[in-house]
Amino acid sequence: MIKDSSNTSKNTIEKDDDEIDLMALLWVLLRGWKIVLFFALLGLVIGVLYSRYVNPTFKSDALIQIEENSQGIAALGENISELVGSEASKAQTEAELIRSRMILEPVVTLLHLRIKLTDPNIGAVDKIKTNRIDSQINTPEGVSLDSEQGRVQVSQFDVSRAYLNRPFTLTKSETGFVLTDGFDEFKGQIGQAHKFRGNDGQIHITVNDLPDESYPIAISKQSLKATTDSINSALSVVEQGKQTGIIQLSMTGNSQEQVTNVLNQIVLSYIEQNQSRGSEETTKTLTFMETQIPALKEKLESSEAVFNEFRKEYGTIDVAKEAELLLTENSQIDTQLNELKLKKADLTTYYTNEHPLVVQINEQLAVLNSRKRDIDSTIAGLPEIQREFLKLSEDTAINREIYLTLLKNYEQLKIVKAGQIGFARIIDLPISTYKAIAPKKLQIIILALLLGAMLGTMLVLLKNLIRNVVKDPERIEVKTGIPVVATIPRSPLLSRIGKNKQASNRLLAHIDHNSMSYEAIKSLRTSLVFSMPKQTSVFENNHDNNGTTFIREGKIILVTGESPGVGKSFISANLAEVFAQLNKKVLVVDGDMRLGELHKIFNLSQDNGLADYLTEGHSRLSKLEKSMPVQPIADPSIESFIHPTGISDIDFIPRGRHPHNPASLLMSERFTQLMTVLKTQYDYIVIDSPPVLAASDSLILAQNADKVLMVTRYDKSIEGQVTYAVKQMHKANIQVDGIILNDVQQGLMDKYSYHYSYAYGDTK
Known part of the structure; x- marks a missing residue:
């Protein structure tokens, strides 16, 4: 037409209608419900498979309290406290210390954490079927792993630097085991220590148990840094609250027994190091005293022997009043000099001669020595016998005083060392709950379902946008x-x-x-x-039949x-x-x-x-x-x-x-x-x-x-x-x-x- x-x-x-019709969008989604449902179910299936594929993750916790000061030495008296000094620590500083190799390396060595055992025979389908794959367990006795065909246990595996982080394969043979890295092949007996020499260095290994024959197990030796980095990635050390001094240690892993053992050893390693550091001052002081006591004792005995010989030869001599006063003052000066020398010897153990305390003691020694010279010049005028008597009796008294003082302090420090506990204490040791913290299967399934539904919704909207039917x-x-x-x-x-x-x-x-x-x-x-x-009837004359015709x-x-x-x-x-x-x-x-x-x-x-x-x-x-x-x-x-x-x-x-x-x-x-x-x-x-x-x-x-x-x-x-x-x-x-x-x-x-x-x- x-x-x-x-x-x-x-x-x-x-005419183009640019307005967004929300109801139309809603109906578009409702009409595409099959696509949305398909992707939602697909996401659900993926979520279920993923939750079964991922190995469960377990967690273990421990608590440590960090005290600001150590009160063990100060409680024994002011003098001992002054000798040993004080130590303070912050929780944040200690938290970083726990993550250091100084703490972790003893744990790595004790538990053989550098040895890694894996089962290469387990595939993705096996993980989904079993829903959990066994992980290696590290103990002081060695490393073990449960496989489908039996147990693997290795108590020693040391390699040269060239073999670090290189994968090896362990296979049980009729006569023992076979260790290979794809190039070299080493054969040994189960239960015996072996030392092999390869193209890149030496290998020390002791295999205690292996699965059935022809079932390979992957083994490798990690570097120390890689191992400590791996531990730090699973270790969390944080202070609870603000300025509380309470540090929470938590560790996650695929085996509850493994993370509990490792975290427990980390806590013990830190506490041991903390106690050693807390008693380090006392130990050094005792060591110094132990070297001085025999010499002082020998010197005292020698002075007493000379004095006794003098008295035996000349008898008792009455010293004039002035000589007695001078002797008394001289004796006091000598006592002070000895104390200052002792304190200086102790201080120079930790500080240099330029330290203010050392400089101050040197000044005091100079003043006392000057006075002593004056007294000596005065006493020099006394008769020779009296002067000799005073000298011998003075030496004996001084040596006796020094010896007794040092012996007394030595015994006190031994008591202090026995009672020192450091400034860190364990509140809670890690325990095994055997309750997985991940994966959270329900959340994963719901999230996968929602993501699938969202993807389906986006596809429906995109399809409607591209192909507007x-x-x-x-x-x-x-x-x-x-x-x-x-x-x-x-x-x-x-x-x-x-x-x-x-x-x-x-x-x-x-x-x-x-x-x-x-x-x-x-x-x-x-x-x-x-x-x-409407149709209309049309009539025409027909000349042939003299009538009308309907058209x-x-x-x-x-x-x-x-x-x-x-x-x-x-x-x-x-x-x-x-x-x-x-x-x-x-x-x-x-x-x-x-x-x-x-x-x-x-x-x-x-x-x-x-x-x-x-x-x-x-x-x-x-x-x-x-x-x-x-x-x-x-x-x-x-x-x-x-x-x-x-x-x-x-x-x-x-x-x-x-x-x-x-x-x-x-x-x-x-x-x-x-x-x-x-x-x-x-x-x-x-x-x-x-x-x-x-x-x-x-x-x-x-x-x-x-x-x-x-x-x-x-x-x-x-x-x-x-x-x-x-x-x-x-x-x-x-x-x-x-x-x-x-x-x-x-x-x-x-x-x-x-x-x-x-x-x-x-x-x-």
Whole structure:
């Protein structure tokens, strides 16, 4: 049908609705529930498999208290406290100390943590099946690993630097074991220590047990740094709270027994180091005293022996008052000098001579020595015997005082050392709970389910964004400016029959005449009948028989689509059938001379059809039309191309043989004359044309049509293609009278199910 190019519907086509319809998005998700459900179930399966694939992770905890100061020495007295000094420590500093190699290396050595045993025979499927893989256990006796074929135990494995971090394979043999790295092969006896020499160095190994023969076990020796780094990655050392002095140590791993043993040894190693450091001062002082006591004792004995010999020879000498005073003062100075020398000797153990305390003692020594020289010069004037007596008695007293003082301090420090406990104490040692902290299977499964659902949702939205299919009649009306004159529901019975390729009859009247699909076709017929102009009877004088003749003015209905597979042939055939029920003579023309298959619906052959008629050079029709210019009559040659369908009042013209120029044939005068003649013979002519976007045939056929209907398929046709097809029709000055939405599926998730008609009648 021709239209005015200024038709306002053209502007409606180009209207773009930029608003986001949230309800439309919701319905898009609901319609894509199968995709969302599929990916949700896929995520669920992946989550379950992953939760079984991952080895369980266990955790062990310990608590240590860090005291600010050590009070053990100060409690014994001010003098001892001054000798030993004090020590302070912060929890944060100690936390970093725990992670150092100074603490971890003894643990690594004790538990043989540098030896790594793995079972290479376990694959991903085995992990999923068993849900848990045994890990190695390190003890002071060696390293062990339980495998499917038996237990592995190695008590020694030392290699040269070139072999560090290199994988070896242990295999049990008939005579013992075989150790290989792919290049060298070493054989030994189980239970015996062996020393091998390879190309890159020496290997010391002691294998205590192996699984059955031909079951390989992977073994390697890690470097110290790699081992301590691995421990630190699983070790957490943090202070609980702020300035509490409580350090929490936690360690995670695949074996509860392993992490408990390792963490327990780390705690003990730190406490041992802490106690050693806390008593280090006392130990050094005792060592110094132990070296001084024998010398002082020997010096005292020597001075006493000389003094006794002098008294034995000269007897007792009375010293004058002045000499006694000088002697007393000199003795006190000597005592002070000795104490200062002792303190200086102790200080120089830790500090240099430039330290302020050492400088201060040196100054005091200088003053006392100066006074001592003055006293000595005074005493020098005394008689020789008196002076000798004073000298010997003074030496004996001083040596005795020094010796007794040092011996007393030595015994006190021994008591202090026995009671020193350091400034760190264990609050809680690690214990085994055997309760896995990871993986949290329920959380993983729920998260995987949600991620799968989210992925499915994104795919549905992306699919809807990229391929916006026709679903909403109102939306397609807005997009195209063409009304949706009918929505044809899917016929479940016809769909089941259509799966059988041998089934060819697809008319609803013969298969599913009580369905909503058939009622929708009838509703379309009613709409077309009332929308077409009324037919008028035309009478003319017939000179041959002196009477009048009735001239039919048949209506031509063109059924097309935007693309193949939308069901236009189905609509054409069934629409013709319901028109025939009105006692109207109907002709169905397969205008798709390329790929038309309308003949299959009527169980007819495609031969001797429209293409054949247009290509054959029949001249009789032209002669008849020239002799009767007022009223064209049927060309006898047309009848051979019109085939009865077996259905009352319905005839059919198939597509014929495939021509090389179908568009040119349709544009010929012969096709126009054919339509003019056929309109006089039939009340309705239904033409099934090729898709608009596939060929230009539909644009040519529409020039002769009274009604142009465009069929589009629900949930398959693309909105953009439908809109573009309508635009192409408008560019050719063709008015599309209506859109038929075919194969509409009804369901709970369909927002536009109200477009269905109710089946009224026998539904059995």
